[in-house]
Amino acid sequence: MSASELYVTHPAGDNRLRPMTSSGPPLTRAERRKQELRREIIDAAFECFAESGYHATGIADIAKRLDIGHGTFYRYFQNKRDIVDYVIDDLVRRLATALTEENAPDAVSTLDDYREQAARIGESLTRIFIEDPRVPRLLLVEAAGIDKAMAERVLDLFDLAADLTAAYLSHGVDLGYLRTDLDIPNTARAITGMIMAAALTLLRHPDPEHQHRLSEAIRRVMYDGIAARDTP
Amino acid sequence: MSASELYVTHPAGDNRLRPMTSSGPPLTRAERRKQELRREIIDAAFECFAESGYHATGIADIAKRLDIGHGTFYRYFQNKRDIVDYVIDDLVRRLATALTEENAPDAVSTLDDYREQAARIGESLTRIFIEDPRVPRLLLVEAAGIDKAMAERVLDLFDLAADLTAAYLSHGVDLGYLRTDLDIPNTARAITGMIMAAALTLLRHPDPEHQHRLSEAIRRVMYDGIAARDTP
Amino acid sequence: MSASELYVTHPAGDNRLRPMTSSGPPLTRAERRKQELRREIIDAAFECFAESGYHATGIADIAKRLDIGHGTFYRYFQNKRDIVDYVIDDLVRRLATALTEENAPDAVSTLDDYREQAARIGESLTRIFIEDPRVPRLLLVEAAGIDKAMAERVLDLFDLAADLTAAYLSHGVDLGYLRTDLDIPNTARAITGMIMAAALTLLRHPDPEHQHRLSEAIRRVMYDGIAARDTP
């Protein structure tokens, strides 16, 4: 799996929202309303799952949150299990967008640039997670326990995040501002682990100040460790 | 919470295994058999939970695995939820024993000692996880999704692990082989995150060779980052 | 508790039958059907409880009697215990209606009137009980053994019946056709006891003729006592 697959994680990949620049056929009003409701159901499900957990959430809970009949749910999604994938898709897309936009791996060329970029990415993540702690809660706490398939998907996401990280490392090695002997994939995993730790910590201490210090500590561990020793 | 509390994680703490040197009251044969069956039920539950997940496991599944009536389960545990705590207790105790024995934080006094100790600990963990991947699977994948209380407990465990790590760092700072300006608690969290990453990776790649390289990468990140810059 | 509370015996008193003259909101067909099924479930439960007893009756038995899924039961009632209150409510209402209509305590003014009224009431009760002996069976035989709360309720009903009787006695004392030194509440209890005896007897001898003689005997005790009159 590679970072380029970021947007294609769900088997039934044809239901995802089209980018706004899409030149598809113009939607009728009814169709638009349908898309909208679909979106709202996904959001409601996200909230329920993150707040009460997947197993403790009933279809009726999701429907009640939107004041729709719970039969309606089944006009938009196959079954309870089905919607989880869309909820996760959605989260991943939101995260990926926040992380990658204006932060392409090849946008930097010096260690200092890289440090700044990494700081920007860290801040983005922190902001998202602090703004809505249900995001990390669902991803790191609830999702994996849903069932075997979702556990696999969470592991996939971990791999994906590591791949993404690896792309940045790779670029740095190529340009020489990172250690040339870096074990890129494994170092990427290690770094991803530190990011996970930050997300978990945030669930207990949703304090920006605390989060800032943790980010700082992570970066301190990182740079000095992975930086090329050419700086005497 | 501190590392010293490692052995006291469950409220009903009266049924943990006695130390082997215990000179407790001599157990009758029936009592011994009871302890044994209790143990077997915990083990069977562990296996079921790790393999199928908590929610997909029925009491009947646990009982069937031992060829006992499912009513028997309720002679040993209050209810389905009750046993999870004992299963987790058990895992934590196994891990803690493996990690702390012969690896006290204050057993080392130089950076090289420390590196060796860290390598030993890493190897211990790796061995445990590779020998029985259900251990990391239950702790990192299944447990948090069981319910709110267990999610909290998993976060507690993360904190506990970080505290334990912090004890090692603290010792190193005191003795001067680690950076004096180290943000101990946060760095400990970061390191714990890398260990989690290793455990997760292992679920996908239960290959000792691969695991070895990952450990190596983690340590490379670590030492150079946290070591004092006494090498000009 | 007073006789006027006769119609308000159940805490969740909002679902009693509307008076037939009610001009409530027009019910849709679905709503009407729902009311109907609710009614049928109460009736089926009444039958099961009266015939087999509360504890020997399963939700499945009630459902089977109506050929509905047992899950449906739970759409109409919280749980097994819940429905009993409604069944009893229903019985009490049926009895109260039969007894009080056209038999207001203040509708008579002489002893002869009173005797006739008492005879009418006795006949009403007898008719109800003979038509469906499950009514006295449930009230006098099954109900009290259900649980503590229902036992209390049965005692409440006994008190209620005594209160109702007391109202008749009180009127008679006021108008002078009953003994002025009558201990109204306790005499009312005694009379209520005789009525209970009649209902119990009826379970064994559901013969109208027999019942008629018993009523007669009760009334003779009431009006004439048992002592021979020739002893001045």
Place this chain on the structure above:
Amino acid sequence: MSASELYVTHPAGDNRLRPMTSSGPPLTRAERRKQELRREIIDAAFECFAESGYHATGIADIAKRLDIGHGTFYRYFQNKRDIVDYVIDDLVRRLATALTEENAPDAVSTLDDYREQAARIGESLTRIFIEDPRVPRLLLVEAAGIDKAMAERVLDLFDLAADLTAAYLSHGVDLGYLRTDLDIPNTARAITGMIMAAALTLLRHPDPEHQHRLSEAIRRVMYDGIAARDTP
């Protein structure tokens, strides 16, 4: 059924306690201990059933009360249902003894004697019921709801009590101090009903004073009726 059958109510009638004057074979110490424990189990069962109800009582509850293993129960009684009959037997015997001793129907010959005797009997009953309200509670509240057979037995007891009462009435009619046109069986039922009412009332108002007034009211109804006497 007649009053003379009072002592032979249970099918398995051979297990009852022998009268102390029995000239049976001398019991060994073990046999005596067995009889004793049997007795204690019956008493404990009585207490449990009266306090918690038959269905809410488990065999384990009875055993716990005596600090015996619950398996032991089954060495003395066939099953849970079995013991109820013995408990009821026991109660009936206690009541019958208290009522009949020194109160034989043919011990009186005038209305005044009869009144005194009736008062004595009433007081005996009241004393028993107030001393241990579990007796009326078990007989009137719990017993009938146990199962069909026990419901029948409760009705049998009612008949028995009525028969007993009838014996007194019959004697009075024969001797001329009671109305010669008395419908003896039905009047007996009516009177028995008033006694039941007294017992029920006592469960709510276990106050001797209150009970005394109720007895008085019952006797007034019996002897004088309720009608004003100014109508000759």
Place this chain on the structure above:
DNA sequence: CATGAATGAGCTTTCATTCAT
């Protein structure tokens, strides 16, 4: 198309009873 009434598979839990020790 939206609804929510109906359904029953499937789960947890209890407890009377048995029987080896």
Place this chain on the structure above:
DNA sequence: AATGAATGAAAGCTCATTCAT
């Protein structure tokens, strides 16, 4: 004879899913 560990039938209840309206 006493025990209490083991058992499994049986019950209550939930909730995802279907489908007639």
